[in-house]
Amino acid sequence: MRSPVRLERRLEQPRWLNWSIPVISLVTALVLGAIVLWITGKNPLEVYDRILERGFLGKRPIQGTLITATPFAFTGLCAAVAFRMGVINIGGEGQFYVGAIGAAWVGIAMTGQPVGVAVVGMVVMGMLFGAAYGSIVGVLKARFNTxxxxxxxxxxxxxxxxxxxxxxxxxxxWRDPRSMGFPSGKPITERNEWTDYVVGGVKIPLGFLIAVIAAGAIWVLYKRTRFGFEVGVIADSPRAARYAGIRTRSTIVLVMALSGALAGLGGASDVGDFRHILDAKGLQLGGFGYTGIVVAALARFNPFSTLLVAFLLGGLTNAGYALQGPDFPSGxxxxxxxxxxxxxxAGEILVRYRIRANRRRTQAVAS
Amino acid sequence: MNTNLLVVIAASAVFYGTPLFFAALGGVITERSGVLNLGVEGTMLIGAVTGAWASQHVGGSAWFTVLISILMGMAAGALTSLLHAFLCITLRTNQTVAGLAITIAAGGVGLSSYFANIWEVAANPVNRPIRKLDVFGLADAPVLGPIVFNQTILTYVSWVMVAVASWYLFRTKIGLQLRAVGESPQTADAMGINVVKYRYLHTVLGGSLAGLGGVFYSLAIVPLWVDGMTKGAGWIAIALVIFGFWRPGLTLVGAYLFGALQSLGTALKARNVNISGDVLDALPFVMTIVVLVLISSRFAHRRLGAPASLGVPYEREER
Structure with missing residues (x-):
């Protein structure tokens, strides 16, 4: 018995696949989601309509979506940078926390400095903390192959x-000494809070703008520099890279540090832009690091697509927060x-293979 | 004598180690076929929530309810891993990412939490938890009593399983063929072994064991449904597969070691030993990293039995 279809390896990968496959994936996911909703007794169209309304339509929803999208953009970039070298960093979550710790420290400690200095200090410290935490993974992998x-x-x-x-x-x-009953974080100095930029009546958080700059920088780094080229070689074949004289080990550590720094930057933006304290509970409930993996995978590890996908998933999550209740359960x-x-x-299969119908083979070779 | 600290820790090491063992044994069986399943954490949670639901809704005698809950949890785990098998074996996707997808989709803030919400599992305690037994009335015997004779039925099942799994993997023809599939699917295929069938069956079998581990959490350890209740146990189980060198017996030892680490906090707190609870909470995770570093040199991997084709999709056309 033969299956009616067969997979045929593509010899080349046409460019239109880069956008068509994510779109197909997204649509398929929505159809599957509709099936889950329908089985569990909800009206899928109604649910999707409300997600669209609360996540994307209008200034206020977009503003909220940008806020939820900012951490996703950073953790998405964090995952994308490492995945591109074939290193699977799912530590974005932890690197994000640690970055927030570093940034909150600077935010609390700096009191008299100009606002710009404090913001830069928070950004740098968040990145340093995230990079240090990420490079633990890198060193263990490079040195011990863990x-x-x-x-x-x-x-x-x-x-x-x-x-x-x-x-x-x-x-x-980091703890607020005044919070006795329920412990919470110490607020950062008020003037160190990051500002929003208003474009067309929509407030854009500074963090999101930094994410856009970061995406551009990563694109240049990976497409236009020797380092980026070496990362690509390591991704394709670590052995070939070693023979070519590329220092694979230190590149692994550097890429993990870069990946961690991006997540740490997200942590800094979480403190500076949104919460203004080190919010232990809120950070852990967010699950930003794990969502970042989803973002990066759907974006096919391209930094600019990562921003776009972060926005889409940010809208979904934002709508989820807004709608949470008895007929929109958490989860x-x-x-x-x-x-x-x-x-x-699953869409990756379409990148690598063509699906062909199996026709019955005639006995041509049996002469 | 039974309140001796070491006895208490050993007894709870076996108790907390049991679900880790189930999940890790599932991992051993799956990985022996060459499939890497990183979805264990999510699979366990799906098993846990299904088991809790069954315990609340299935009537009948206590034994019957517990049995049905266990079986339903295992079936749910099997279904979850069937999805993984479909992605990895039929669609030949990257196994790492597919496994992550399972854990993210089914995990603490995903499908398992959604099911718990719509089935109202979290609102009520489970009716019929899995209780510790008093085997031969020896539960109060000195030293061995609490460790060996005062465990749940599943712990005794797990002991039988170690023997059965070792025999299956290393003493039967199917086990030999399974290992061949994990080592070199091309060769196995040439021998006439159905690679796809072997991989599917053992991935699903491994998933049902992960589901069983999840049921142990919601019916014996807590026993109640809490979102994300396995708290990383699935990931520790994946590390345990490596720690146990892909062998059932060593995996059991590793599981009890990590069970001991997990129970240390409760045991020491009960005695007012002054040590930060956070340090104890972090201990299993730190130890996982330490253990991995110790055994992860390339040399160790090759000598100690990692299946050579682990994580590599099999494409017959490319032989």
Missing amino acids: NEIITSLMLNYIAGILLNYLIFNSRSY LVGTLQGLILFTAV
């Missing part, structure tokens, strides 16, 4: 415990995100 997926994931849990320690279980610098947004990731992953 599986980066598991180490980066374990470091996420450890960073979460560190957050709990700093805010709930100790009298640390729904996560489920939809997971479905999108599935279809994005």
Whole structure:
């Protein structure tokens, strides 16, 4: 018995696949999501209509969507940068927390400096902390060939415990000494709070603009520099890279540091733009790092597409927050995100293969 | 004597180690066929929520309810991993990303939480938890009593499973062929082994064991549904597969070691030992990294039995 279709490897990958496959993936995910909703007794059209309304239509929804999209953009870039070298960093979550710790420290400590200096200080410290945390994974992988997926994931849990320690279980610098009943973070100096920029009546957080700049910088780094070329070679064949004299080990560490720095920058923006404190609970509920993987996969690891996809998933999440209630249970947004990731992953098959119908073969060779 | 700290820790090491073992054994079986499943965490949560639902809704005697809950949790785990198998084996996607997709879709803020919400699992306690047994009335026997004779039925099942799995993998023809599929699917295919069938079956079998581990969380450890209740156990289980060198017996040892680390916090707190709870919480995760570093040199991998084709999709056309 033969299957009616067969897969045929593509010899070349046409450019139109780069946008058509994510679109197909997204549509398929929405169809699958509709099936899940329908099975569980909801009206899928109604749910999608409300997501569209609360996430994307109008100035206020867009403003909210930009806020939820900003952390996704950073964690998406974090994942994309590492995935491009074939290193699977799922530690964006932990690197994001650690970046927030670093930025909150500067934000609290700087009181008299000009606003610009404080903002730069927070950005730099967030990146440094994230980079340091990310490079732990890189060093272990480069030096001992340790599986980066598991180490980066374990470091996420450890960073979460560190957050709990700093805010709930100790009298640390980050904890507000006035919060006795329910411990919370110490607010950063008020003038250090990042400003929004208003474009066309929509407030754009500074963090989102930084993410756009970062995406451009990554594009240049990966497309136009020797370093980016070497990363590409390592991704294709680590062995070939070694024979070509590329320092694979230090490149792995550098890329992991860069990846961690991007997530840490997201943490800095979380403190500077939005919460203005080190919010141990809120950070852990966000799950930004994991969503970042979905974002990067759907964007096919392209930095600019990452921004676009972050905006789309930001809208979905934003609508999820706004609609949460008895007829919009929690977990729904996560489920939809997971479905999108599935279809994005499955869509890869269309990049590599053509699906051909199997015709019955005639006995031509049997002469 | 049974309140001796070491005895308490050993007893709870076995208790907390049991779900880790189930999930890790599932991983061993799956990875022996050459499929890497990083969706264990999500699969466990789906098993856990299904088990909790069944325990609340299936009537009958206590034994019957528990049995049905366990079986339904396993079936849910099997279905979840069937999706993984479809992605990895039929669609030949990147196994790492596919597994991550499962964990993200099914995990703490995904499908398992959604099911818990719409089935109203979280609102109520489970009716019929899996209780610890008093085997031969020896639960109060010194030292061995709490460790060996006062565990849940699933722990005893897991001991039988170690033996069965070792025999299956290393002493049967199917086991030999399974390992051949994991080492070199091309060769196995040439021998007439159905690579696709072997990979599908063992991925699903591994998923059902992960589901069983999840049921242990919602029916024995907590016993109640909490979003994201496995708290990284699935990932520790994946590390345990490596730690156990893809062998069931060593995996059990590793599972108990990590079970001990997990129970250390509760055991020490009960005695007012002054040590930060956060440090103890972080211990299993730190230890996972340390253990991985110790055994992850390329040399160790090759000598210690990682299936050579682990994580590589099999494409017959490209032989």
